[in-house]
Amino acid sequence: MKFNTKTIHGKQKHDLAYGAVMPPIYQTSTYAQSTPGGHKGFEYSRTHNPTRQALENAFASIENGNYGLAFGSGLAAIDAIMKLLKSGDEVISTSDLYGGTYRLFTRIFEGFGIKFHFIGMQNATNVESYINDNTKLIWVETPTNPMMNIIDIKKTATIAKKHDIILAVDNTFATPYLQQPLDLGADIVMHSATKYIGGHSDLVMGALIVKDKDLADRLYFIQNASGAVCGPQDSFLALRGIKTLHVRMQRHCENGKAVAKYLASHPKVENVYWPGFEAHPNHDIAKSQMKDFGGMISFTTKGNNYEEAIKVVERMKLFTLAESLGGVESLSGHPASMTHASIPKKEREKTGVVDSLIRLSVGIEDIEDLINDLKQALG
Ligand SMILES: *Cc1c(COP(=O)(O)O)cnc(C)c1O
Numbered sequence: 001m002k003f004n005t006k007t008i009h010g011k012q013k014h015d016l017a018y019g020a021v022m023p024p025i026y027q028t029s030t031y032a033q034s035t036p037g038g039h040k041g042f043e044y045s046r047t048h049n050p051t052r053q054a055l056e057n058a059f060a061s062i063e064n065g066n067y068g069l070a071f072g073s074g075l076a077a078i079d080a081i082m083k084l085l086k087s088g089d090e091v092i093s094t095s096d097l098y099g100g101t102y103r104l105f106t107r108i109f110e111g112f113g114i115k116f117h118f119i120g121m122q123n124a125t126n127v128e129s130y131i132n133d134n135t136k137l138i139w140v141e142t143p144t145n146p147m148m149n150i151i152d153i154k155k156t157a158t159i160a161k162k163h164d165i166i167l168a169v170d171n172t173f174a175t176p177y178l179q180q181p182l183d184l185g186a187d188i189v190m191h192s193a194t195k196y197i198g199g200h201s202d203l204v205m206g207a208l209i210v211k212d213k214d215l216a217d218r219l220y221f222i223q224n225a226s227g228a229v230c231g232p233q234d235s236f237l238a239l240r241g242i243k244t245l246h247v248r249m250q251r252h253c254e255n256g257k258a259v260a261k262y263l264a265s266h267p268k269v270e271n272v273y274w275p276g277f278e279a280h281p282n283h284d285i286a287k288s289q290m291k292d293f294g295g296m297i298s299f300t301t302k303g304n305n306y307e308e309a310i311k312v313v314e315r316m317k318l319f320t321l322a323e324s325l326g327g328v329e330s331l332s333g334h335p336a337s338m339t340h341a342s343i344p345k346k347e348r349e350k351t352g353v354v355d356s357l358i359r360l361s362v363g364i365e366d367i368e369d370l371i372n373d374l375k376q377a378l379g
Contacts, residue, residue, distance in 0.1 A: 001061075003062070003176070003177065003246060006061045006062050007062055007243055007244070007245050007246050008243050010057070010058055010061025010062055011057035011058060011060060011061040012054060012057065012058065012061075013054075022236070022239075022240070023050065023051050023054040023236070023239065024050075024051065025051055025232045025233055025235075025236045026045075026049055026050045026051045026232050027231075027232050027233065028045060028049075028232075029044065029045045030043070030044055030045065031044070045232070046227050046229055049229075049232050049235070051232035051235040051236055051239075052070050052229065052230065052232060052235040054235070054239060055068075055070050055235040055236075055239045055242075056068035056069055056070050058239055058242050059191075059193075059207045059208075059209050059242075060209055062176045062242060062245070063171070063176045063180060063181075063182055063189050063209040064176075064180050064182050064183050064211075065182050065210055065211050066211050066212075066213070066216065067209065067210050067211075067213070067216035067219075067220075068207060068208070068209050069208045069219055069220065069223050070193070070205060070206070070207055070229065070230050070235060070238070071206035071207065071208070071223065071228050071229060071230060072204070072205065072206065072228045072229060072230045073192070073194065073204045073205060073228075074100075074172065074190070074191065074192025074193070074194060074195075074204075074205070074206040074207075075101070075104055075192075075206065076206050076228035077190050077191070077192075077207060077208050078101055078104060078190060078206070079104060079108075079226070079228065080208065080219060080222045080223055080226065081137070081168055081188060081190065081208065081219075082104070082105075082109050082114070082137075083226065084136075084137070084166070084218060084219070084222070085109075085114055085136050085137060086113075087112060087113030087114065088113055088114075088134060089114050089115075089134055089135075089136040089137070090114070090115045090116070090117065090132065090134040090135045090136065091105070091114060091115070091117070091135075091137045091138070091139055092116075092117045092130045092131070092135060092137075092138045092139070093105065093116055093117065093118050093119070093138075093139035093140075094118070094119070094120075094121050094139065094140055094141050094142070094144055094149075094151060095118040095119055095120055095121075095351065096120075096141075096144040096145070096147050096149055096351045096352075097118075097139075097141045097144060097145065097170070098141060098145050098170065098172075098192075099339050099340060099342070099343075101139075101141070101170070102118075105139075115134070117130045121151045121156065122149055122150070122151065122282055124155035124156045124159065125155075125159075127156060127159050128159055131159075131163050131165070135163065135165050136165060136166060137166050137167075137168060138156060138159075138160050138165055138166070138167045138168070139168055139170070140153065140156055140167065140168070140169045140170070140186075141169075141170040141172075141173075142169065142170075142173075142174070142179075143173045143174065143275055143286075143294065143296065145296075145339075145359075146273075146298045146333075146335050146339070146340075146353065146357065146359040147273055147298060147351060147352045147353070148273040148274060148275055148280075148297070148298055149281075149282065150275050150280070150282035150283075150285050150286045150289075151282075151285075152282075152289070153167075153169060153179075153181050153184040153185065153186060154184045154185055154289065157184060157185025158185065160185075160187075161185065166187045166188065166215075167185070167186045167188070168187065168188040168189075168190055169186045169188070169189055169190065170190050170191075171189050171190065172190075172191050172192045172195050172196070172326070173195075173196075173294060173296050173325075174290060174294060175191075175196045175197065175245060175249055175326075176189075176245075177245055177246055177249035177250075177291065178249065178253075178290045178291045178293075178294055179289055179290045179291070182209065182210075182211055184289060187210060187211075187212065187215060188208055188210050188219075189208070189209045189210075190206070190207065190208055191206065191207040191208075191209075192205075192206060193206060193207045193238050193241075194206075194324065194326075195324065195325050195326030196245065196248070196249065196252070196325075197238060197241055197242060197245065197326075198237060198238050198241045198326075198327075199241040199244065199245065199248050199326060199327060199328060200237075200241060200327055200328055201324060201327035201328075201329065202237060203234045203237050203238060204234075205234055205238055206230075248328065248364055249292075249294075249295075250292075251364040252294060252295030252362060252363070252364060253292040253293060253294060253295060254367070255362045255363070255364060255367050255370060256274070256276075256293065256294055256295035256296070256297060256362045257276055257293065258367045258370075258371065259297055259360065259362050259367075259370060259371070260272055260274040260276060260277065260293075260297050262371050262374065263297065263299050263374070264277070266374075266378055267302075268301055268302055268378050268379070269299050269300070269301060269302065269378070270299075270300040270301060270302045270303075270304070270356070271299060271300045272297065272298075272299045273297065273298040273352075274293060274296075274297045274298075275290070275293050275294075276292075276293035295361060295362040295363070296325060296359070296360070296361060296362075297359070297360045297362060298335075298357055298358065298359045298360070299357070299358055299360075300354060300356045300357050300358070301356045301358070301378075303356070304354050304355055304356040305355065305356055306336065306337075306355035306356070308356065309336075309355060309356040309357070309358055310337065312358060312377050312378060312379075313332045313333070313377075315377040316332050316373055316374070316377040317373055317376075317377075318330055318369055318370060318373040319331060319332040319360060319370070319373060319374070319377075320332070321333070321334075323338065324361075325359075325361035326361060327363065328363050328364050329363045329365070330361065330362055330363035330365060330370060330373075331360070331363070332358060332359070332360055332361075333358070333359040333360075333361075334357070334358055334359075335353050335357050335359055336348065336353060336354070336355050336357060340353045
């Protein structure tokens with residue numbers, strides 16, 4: 001089965017009771033037993049729920065994995081991965097990453113005795129010099145948020161395998177439509193399904209997908225033991241989102257490309273960060289591991305003026321100023337005052353998050369309207 005078909009049919013069965021084509025929302029916490037232990041495979045909804053299970057099967061299918069797990073948020077999914085580790089273990093992570101992931105690592109898990117190395121991985125071999133006997137996990141986000149750096153998953157996986165280290169990839173920005181990390185050698189794929197997978201800005205959810213049975217069993221144990229699962233209603237919405245992932249992503253990519261090119265030609269724009277440009281430092285890797293370049297774009301305005309950047313995002317009408325990304329509607333964000341405001345100016349500027357940086361999640365509206373909105377906002 002190819003990808004587009006998988007989004008609709010992958011590992012899905014029609015409802016056994018009435019033949020419902022979409023899985024019903026099993027809004028139940030528990031299941032009747034005829035005798036102690038005499039049940040139909042479902043005992044309690046933290047452990048299993050039929051709607052969540054249909055979604056978890058779909059997750060596994062679209063990422064070419066064997067096992068999928070759904071969580072109450074992307075961060076809850078990352079939290080479950082971290083619980084594979086113990087005090088004294090070390091993690092190597094991309095330095096340019098989602099702020100909430102950085103907060104979880106440094107403010108929660110550092111306190112439990114896990115050591116983190118945040119490093120630039122644009123050159124994958126850089127990872128090797130940080131590996132020692134305690135290294136248990138490599139954490140990769142690609143493309144990175146918000147600077148759109150690209151990390152070579154295959155090369156990083158080769159290094160991880162050689163040293164028997166788990167490689168986890170946050171695939172939120174790319175989605176399995178563009179990039180399938182398990183096929184490139186990663187052990188775990190993670191998603192904030194809140195974003196492109198849900199696709200309609202109407203739910204918060206996380207996902208993990210793996211191929212290996214032993215790793216899946218350990219993660220299912222943590223999912224049940226820690227209990228950060230999502231409910232059946234949200235599972236239904238995410239499953240519905242997955243069925244149009246491929247058509248949405250195709251349009252996100254088309255619109256993203258047009259917006260990136262428009263911005264690059266605008267006299268008031270300084271830099272445009274988008275992996276589809278040949279001048280992007282890791283364009284060749286992006287081209288080899290991604291099917292297209294997505295709808296996430298960051299740019300800076302000339303003069304690097306904080307107030308001017310705020311004015312630009314305030315003037316946008318179709319691009320809604322909001323946290324999050326990946327919905328059908330276009331969103332804008334100003335990292336220096338929003339997602340990255342808690343990072344000292346000097347620190348954030350080291351990774352490129354300067355005062356005039358604006359991040360766009362390009363939606364699937366008509367491209368002429370989006371370009372006109374940017375034109376009037378840039379003045
Ligand atoms: C949003 C996001 C997360 C966190 O997911 P939540 O669903 O908000 O908990 C993690 N990684 C990336 C890249 C994200 O964009």
